[in-house]
Amino acid sequence: MPIVTSWVASANSALTDFPLNNLPYGVFDDGRGARMGVAIGESILDVARVDHGQDPALFAEPSWNAVMAAGPELWAALRARLTELLSEPAHRDAVAPHLVEAGAVRLLMPFRVSEYTDFYSSRDHATNVGTMFRGVENALPPNWLHIPIGYNGRASSVVVSGTPVVRPHGQLKGPEETAPRFGPSERFDIELEMGAIVGTPSSGPISVAEADAHIFGYVLLNDWSARDIQAWEYQPLGPFQAKATATTISPWIVTAAALAPFRTDAPERELPLLPYLREPGPMLYDIALEVGLTPEGGDETVIARTNSNTLYYSAAQQLAHHSSSGCPMRVGDLLGSGTISGPDRDSRGSLLELSWGGKEPISLQGGGTRTFIEDGDTLTLRGAAQGDGYRIGFGACSGQLLPARRPDTPT
Amino acid sequence: MPIVTSWVASANSALTDFPLNNLPYGVFDDGRGARMGVAIGESILDVARVDHGQDPALFAEPSWNAVMAAGPELWAALRARLTELLSEPAHRDAVAPHLVEAGAVRLLMPFRVSEYTDFYSSRDHATNVGTMFRGVENALPPNWLHIPIGYNGRASSVVVSGTPVVRPHGQLKGPEETAPRFGPSERFDIELEMGAIVGTPSSGPISVAEADAHIFGYVLLNDWSARDIQAWEYQPLGPFQAKATATTISPWIVTAAALAPFRTDAPERELPLLPYLREPGPMLYDIALEVGLTPEGGDETVIARTNSNTLYYSAAQQLAHHSSSGCPMRVGDLLGSGTISGPDRDSRGSLLELSWGGKEPISLQGGGTRTFIEDGDTLTLRGAAQGDGYRIGFGACSGQLLPARRPDTPT
Known part of the structure; x- marks a missing residue:
């Protein structure tokens, strides 16, 4: 086209x-x-x-x-x-x-977020994180190739690009510490994601094809994550306050109609999917994505480049799974893809992966290095589908990290 | 009074x-x-x-x-x-x-639920579930005595007492099975809880005292749970579709003002809480709770009796923790206490615990036994604080389980 x-x-x-x-x-x-x-x-x-x-x-x-x-x-x-x-x-x-x-x-904000769900649908991301936390032998959880794993996030914390983000406090406990302490997160991170917006409500299980038709459009999404809060809190019920500070979305809803020419097939399935998750056609999108990090007063370094066509599960499959229990889905529900990482080192969608748990700092163009985000840094996601002489872009999805406030500061 | x-x-x-x-x-x-x-x-x-x-x-x-x-x-x-x-x-x-x-x-429904969070604040419940899943030595997760553990639930699935609940489908995989299958849950359960309703919004961390003043009132809450879906899906990101079918609340919001005469102290702390979680005074309530199970056409058996004064963390502590990351809290946010179990066998607030993972069926008065809920059963929570010649009750929190629908049935 x-x-x-x-x-x-x-x-x-x-x-x-x-x-x-x-x-x-x-x-x-x-x-x-x-x-x-x-x-x-x-x-x-x-x-x-x-x-x-x-x-x-x-x-x-x-x-x-x-x-x-x-x-x-x-x-x-x-x-x-x-x-x-x-x-x-x-x-x-x-x-x-x-x-x-x-x-x-x-x-x-382009829409009122009814509820926000975040998935975990990039195989490279799940493998990277699993390798760091459980070793290379147990990297991918046993359910991962069967279920588009997801958890409910916090809609009240979704903000539009340009909104500053305050470094959160939380319970932290390093492996060497005997008891937790309460303080500012020391491992604050981004997650490069796409967000799908539900435009048609449902009140019971829907098929992948129906789910696909229910999606109104897409945004870029940065699910800011405090890795140290997460490590201590997430067993047994999953991430909670580690993901509740802010989730930034791009200001423009790019409609499913605009993205239709950029459909791509899902990757080959290592194990067959259960029938309720099988896709009737190409359901992913070829959207080039990148992350820029700009220190305060400095120049931007593009720290990651990847593509949403590397996902293992599409938003339509996520939505079909979300509805499978009878869970009512509403207009304005936001579904994050999960961090999108590709197979290469510079295609990883989080600093956790880029710096391999903080052990391998990445270099910035103006000098300096990063493991996790420093105060004053601005993180910017960009994404576009490339057409014949034109591009379908999302605008920037950007936010600056402000220093932690003392917890007794009035808000 | x-x-x-x-x-x-x-x-x-x-x-x-x-x-x-x-x-x-x-x-x-x-x-x-x-x-x-x-x-x-x-x-x-x-x-x-x-x-x-x-x-x-x-x-x-x-x-x-x-x-x-x-x-x-x-x-x-x-x-x-x-x-x-x-x-x-x-x-x-x-x-x-x-x-x-x-x-x-x-x-x-007495109010519009903005977002729904479920906690895990009963020590006996956490110990029982932990013992079944990880053994008695590792029953309580290492963070449990420090954090009011919680996860985000699904507000769209909260319904008022009297609403029938359809047995959900989901991915199931028994320990002996090599691959998951998709079918009706075979271990569908209740969770006896209290729900706290946020009446005053906040946009940053608040203290336990502030949180207590922000709570408008309380309801009874039954967080219906598909234990088999949960077992297969919950690692690593927590419960998701297992808890998304329905959460039933009692129809009356009992205000914090009405419950004020029934304050009780929290149990002794095994480990000191971090300062941001310490309570300035008695924050729990003495509310007697019970669960009745009525087979279709049969008589009710009261299967559990407990009290909300057995909780380890109060709703005020849960709300203070919820806000600690800067997570904005809104009017109409609903916070479930988590299943409330007491120390005795008949004070356990879920069938998972009452039947000890399905191994010890409980007897019903009219004959018959139960491990988990059967089609047609009505489950009813009741609760009241006992005053001097009067009681502060919540009305019944009730729902009947209807048989699973074929997944291709139009909804």
Whole structure:
């Protein structure tokens, strides 16, 4: 599929994240209040103000939940109408006054997160972490090749790109210590992930094909993780406060429709999947991903490059599994893929893996090294699917780590 | 504290769950739409229709979230005004027309659950489960005496008492089986718990004293659990689909104010708690709890009796720990205590423990035995704090297990 050209000139660049083929959905504030927007090149369309052809009530509240709840037919009609408005020069006079400069606005959370679930679906990531914690012989848990392992995260801690993150306190206990202490995390980390957003609710088990149709779109997702809090707390009931400080998402929901041309097959299955998890077709996406680390006042080093096509389980399989117990799924549920690591050292999606548990510091371009994140560092995820002369990007998913606060500081 | 008498005669019985000292908050539908109600004896006060002295907007939507969000001063003022209206005979003529018969209405979810967290705070429960899974030497995990261990559950699956529960499907793999299969759970269980409801939000770490003041009230809570799904899925990231089918709560929120006379001290600490978890005073409650099992068409057997004063960690300590990482807590967050088991065999709060992993079936009064729940069984939790001539009860927390549906049955 080639680029679809727009009368918004900046949308026709091969380098923009937001050509007309993309049309991602966000929420912005230009000083006149929070509103729903659609990114197009270097501009944002103030969508409620144009002749979008849908019920204005869907745009009354600054979040995309109402549009999601309106269902797939409306999703398709809205996308078709926006494509028409932004491609046909006849609409230019009516629409152009409602474009705002992307550089001049603040981007807000694009949707209300109902609940947040995080999975563990990258085989290289699970193998790396398992090797560090349990040795190479027991790296992959026995259930891993059968279940898209996941756990419930904390929706209240999901924030949009640009939100600073405060280094958390927690219970820490090193292997040599006899008792835990309470203090700032010393092994604070990122997790490079994709997030899938449920757009169609369900109240019982659904198939992988149904699940795929229920997904409205995707974001980049950084599941900040305190590895030392995690190591001490996670047995027997899983990660809890280690993952509750913040999860940052990119500001634009890239729709499943925009990503459709970039479908790829899952990797070969080492063991056959149970029928309820078998995919009816290619369900992964070819999306190049990278992580940049920028020390305060310094230059960015790209510390990891990988691709979401390396995942073992797709978001559709995760959602089908999530619903298998009868668990009701709701509009606005967010499903993290789990850290996406590739097979090479520089394709690992966390500092835990990149520095191999802190033992092998990585070098930064401006000098210095890192094992885990230092105060003032800004971590930025980027991702894009590469089309023929255009790219479908997500915008940056970025956050700076601020120093820990004394626990008795008023909040 | 003695009973406070009401002109509603049924509220003055020593046996009612709902004397004037209680004033629990719920939502009911008598066929004329869902409304907020206050239980008083055998009646329910249609609270929005009386001169409650507060902003009517707080009662516009049938859930108690808006009242919770209005803050502790309003909670106290509303409780004082309701006590006045229902105690002073001068108000009888104005108020009595807005009492409805409790037996004639359907009770609905009393609040919107923002997020649901389940803890693991009963030492006897943790010891029993640990003994079964890891042996008596390693029963209690090393972190247990330091951390109120918890995990995030699924808010979308929380239902009100009376809602049937469908036996879930899931991945099952017995110790003798070489590969998992997908089928109905064969070890479906209850968990007898208390649930605490966050009424005051927070955006950073809070102390135990602050956390205690943030809790609006309590419900009974049954965290239905598929033990076979859990056994196969829970390593390494904790329980997930095993706990996602349903969690049933009692229909009445019993306020912290009503329970204040029933405070008790925590048990002696085997190891000192870290300062951020130390309680400034008695934080547990003396609430007698029981579980009844009723086979379809049969008589109820009370299978367990215990007390919430046996918990090792209070809800306030759980909430303080939950906030310790900076995790934002919101109005309507629900915190389950974890299964409450006492030291005796008949004080165990789950069938897993009562039948010791299915090896020691328990006897039912009408004949028959149980290891886990059978289709058609109704499980009912009850709880009350015993005052001087009155009791503060929660109403029943009940649900019937329906047979598994074929996974391809439309839902």
